[in-house]
Amino acid sequence: MKRRQFLQAGAFVGMASAGILSALPVSAADEAFVQPPLPYGLDGLKPFMSEEQMNFHYNKHHAGYYANLKKLVDGKPEAQWSLDDIVIKSEPGPVFNNAAQAWNHAFFWNCLAPVRKEGRPNVQNVQKLFAAIDRDFGGLAQFKEQFVAKATALFGSGWCWLAADKDGKLDILPLSNAGNPLKQGLKPLLVVDVWEHAYYIDYRNERGKFLKTFVEHIDWGFVSKNYG
Numbered sequence: 110m111k112r113r114q115f116l117q118a119g120a121f122v123g124m125a126s127a128g129i130l131s132a133l134p135v136s137a138a139d140e141a142f143v144q145p146p147l148p149y150g151l152d153g154l155k156p157f158m159s160e161e162q163m164n165f166h167y168n169k170h171h172a173g174y175y176a177n178l179k180k181l182v183d184g185k186p187e188a189q190w191s192l193d194d195i196v197i198k199s200e201p202g203p204v205f206n207n208a209a210q211a212w213n214h215a216f217f218w219n220c221l222a223p224v225r226k227e228g229r230p231n232v233q234n235v236q237k238l239f240a241a242i243d244r245d246f247g248g249l250a251q252f253k254e255q256f257v258a259k260a261t262a263l264f265g266s267g268w269c270w271l272a273a274d275k276d277g278k279l280d281i282l283p284l285s286n287a288g289n290p291l292k293q294g295l296k297p298l299l300v301v302d303v304w305e306h307a308y309y310i311d312y313r314n315e316r317g318k319f320l321k322t323f324v325e326h327i328d329w330g331f332v333s334k335n336y337g
């Protein structure tokens with residue numbers, strides 16, 4: 110199965126902690142520099158995110174990171190690496206920034222659930238994850254509150270993650286710029302993009318409002334599979 114079909118099938122989850130994307134059944138450099146398709150249409154997240162917002166975010170910003178990365182690694186050893194390896198192994202700088210931005214966005218799209226016919230996001234097989242959320246945050250409502258607060262307080266551009274350590278303990282990690290928990294040996298479970306470009310078209314300067322809506326559109330099935 111080709112990487113993009115695999116991604117479309119929503120099956121690129123539940124992989125071992127170090128290498129969620131590289132665990133795909135493709136050779137390292139095969140499609141490491143190809144932007145995966147969205148798991149839904151550009152209008153699939155309306156009204157949480159408008160088609161215009163998604164078009165700019167996916168087709169301009171996210172696509173741009175892949176294009177930059179390809180140029181930056183042309184003729185260099187990294188051109189043969191997987192995207193995971195570039196994220197994990199590169200020093201701070203343009204190659205890391207563009208690779209991590211490519212990785213983070215691909216993961217972010219999968220964290221979001223289109224509004225389904227039954228009117229709620231995917232919440233299948235989440236018992237183990239939700240038990241850990243109860244244990245580490247005191248409940249789902251408390252988790253959402255803390256996640257929104259930390260993501261709102263992140264100064265400047267960045268990503269707010271839910272990640273697990275090797276023992277399965279959960280933590281909320283607000284990381285600046287292109288930060289990714291793989292750098293700290295942690296398993297990424299959930300992320301929200303808090304760069305202004307992620308919400309400015311639909312929410313203008315209201316990051317908090319965007320985040321409060323985000324936590325009601327999480328694909329918990331995806332997060333749960335990442336937790337394992």
Ligand code: MN
Pocket residue numbers: 166170214302304306307
């Ligand atoms: Mn973004």
